[in-house]
Amino acid sequence: MDVMMSCRKYIAPLVFCAQVASSFFDTALQMVVKERCANPDRDTEQKAITNFNxxxxxxxxxxxxxxAIILAKVGDRGYRKVPIVVPLVGYFLSRGLLLLDIVLEWPLQVLYAVPVIHGLCGGFASYWAGVMxxxxxxxxxxERSVRIIRTELVYGIAGFIGSLASGHLFNLYTVDIKQGAILSSFSVLLYFLCLLYAAFFLQVDFQSLERDRRHEKVVIIKNQxxxxxxxxxxxxxxxILYDIAVAGGMEMLAAYVLKDPLNWGATEVGYGxxxxxxLFITSFIAVKMFTRCSVRDESMVMIGMVSFAAGIYFMAFVTTTPMYFLARSITLFALIPMPTIRSLLSKQVKGTSYGITFVMLQLxxxxASLVTTPIYTVIYQKTLDTFPGFVFILSSIFTVLSMxxxxxxxxxxxxxDGYETIQGN
Structure with missing residues (x-):
């Protein structure tokens, strides 16, 4: 194959495979935590789950x-594969630890080593910044907004397929194979394949990197x-504000669906x-449609934020599974903001600064979440007996502020818009 062909043509299989593996891991972890924290007292169980999370x-x-900062700087020096390959090593090792924990029945606290191993290799912040x-x-x-959201689409389709299958795979077990071991094994195997693909088959378009360096000298008029x-x-x-809203709401939602009145099992968790x-698919379709209608990037971000704010507000009053999926349907465009914000940022910085810019955004x-996660957790635990959905209203408020x-x-x-940018040779 021609090594000079565009890298985006080759990144899709990696993104797809890695996200399927991630979906398997997420469901396995969620169900293992639920099983290890099981308690006849539902409030005690919820507090144990949320404290662990x-x-x-x-x-x-x-x-x-x-x-992640170190890997981003290495990537911006031309070694674009390094911020992707190193985190995949961390993914592979940390997911293997969950498998060992299931098979050997180690204490739940052993799983705190998962984010440590994962983080020391750069984590998702390095991996996704490298992909972007x-x-x-x-x-x-x-075309950058569409290209970025197209990558997010691959990510979303993989997550959809992986999540649908994950609940069923978790329930597969025999006398000799513990529940969740098969699902976790598939996750480890897929990450191993991703690591091999990224290390030996992923191709970088060096011509595009050189073009990017040549076009960095830009003379911009008046105040630019x-x-x-x-x-x-x-x-x-x-x-940051939007991520606080989304991450905080979704972290609490993972515990919320495991309690009454929803009380989901592995299959329902996978479907959820x-x-x-x-939403990656619906958001991609929306971006394509809005782009053809010449809708500005900033307007697309606002549309996505309104969609999430309305959906997460409705989630506060969900008491049945059909209501849950109805609330999810309102957030059809909720994934538009982040890739579009990344696209807007990329237009404000040099090409050789993309890696550090994206990783600083992720970091x-x-x-921010180091502060807000415990706040969300405490609020959720305090309102368990009165109004557990209050945290979702809080997420809606943060979303409005992010607008x-x-x-x-x-x-x-x-x-x-009336100003003109002059390109230098």
């Missing part, structure tokens, strides 16, 4: 900070430099995760 998620978010950097350097500014910095700051603020992955999400910075970016960009 809080500690797990905080370690998960804190550990990758330094490794590869996609960005191989696409022009005009300061305007870019302000826009970057506003985009970071908007992304699949419903979340389906800013993690730092303010992006609307300012839209106004600033519209005001400067």
């Amino acid at each position: 809080m500690t797990f998620n905080m370690v998960f978010k804190f550990m990758p900070i330094v490794p 950097a590869l996609v960005s350097v191989s696409s022009g500014e005009e 430099e300061s305007r870019d910095k302000i826009n970057i700051a506003l985009l970071f603020v908007s992304g 995760n699949a419903a979340g992955s389906l 800013s999400f993690k730092l 303010i910075p992006i609307s300012i970016v839209g106004c600033r960009s519209a005001r400067h």
Whole structure:
């Protein structure tokens, strides 16, 4: 095959396979935690689950900070595969630990080592920033939003398929094979295949990297430099607030569906995760449609935020499984904001800074959530007996707040539409 062909043509199989593996792991972990925390007292069980999830998620978010920055800098020096390959090593090893925990029946606390191993190798922050950097350097500014959301679409379809199958695979076991071992084994195997693919078959378009370096000298008229910095700051603020809303709401939702009145099992958990992955497809279709109608990126972000704010607000009052899926259906466009914000950021920085910019965005999400995750957990535990859905209303409020910075970016960009950018040789 021609090594100079576009890298985005080759990144899709990796993204697909890795997300199927991740879906298997998520369902397996969720059900293992539920089984180990089982208690006749439902409130005690919920507190045990949320306490474990809080500690797990905080370690998960804190550990990758330094490794991800180092890997991003290596990637921006031209070694674009490194920020992808190294995290996949962490994925493979940490997912293998869950399998050992299931087979050997180790204490639940052993699983706190999963985010430690995962984070020391850069974690999702490095992996996804590396993928986004590869996609960005191989696409022009005009088509970048669609290219990025197309990668997210592959991610979503894989998550949908993996989540649908995960609940059924978790329930497969025999006298000799413990429940969840088969599902976890498939996750480990798929990550191993992803690691081999990324290390030996993933191809980087070096021509696009050289073109990107050649076009970095841009002469921008009147105030452009300061305007870019302000826009970057506003985009970071908007992304952080929206991530707090989404991550906080989804973390609590993982525990909420396991309690009465929903009281889901492995199959329902898989279907619920699949419903979340389906949003990647609907969001992709929406971006394609809005792009053809010449809708601005900032407007698309706002549409996605409104969709999530309405859906998560309705989730606060969900008491049955059909109501859950109805609430999910309202969030059809909820996955538009993040890839579009990444696209907007990529248009404000140099090509050789894509990696560090994207990884700093991911890490800013993690730092913010180190504060908000325990707050969400405490609020959820305090309102278990009165109104457990209150945390979802809180997520809706954060989403509304995240609309303010992006609307300012839209106004600033519209005001400067008359200016012309001069490309240098």
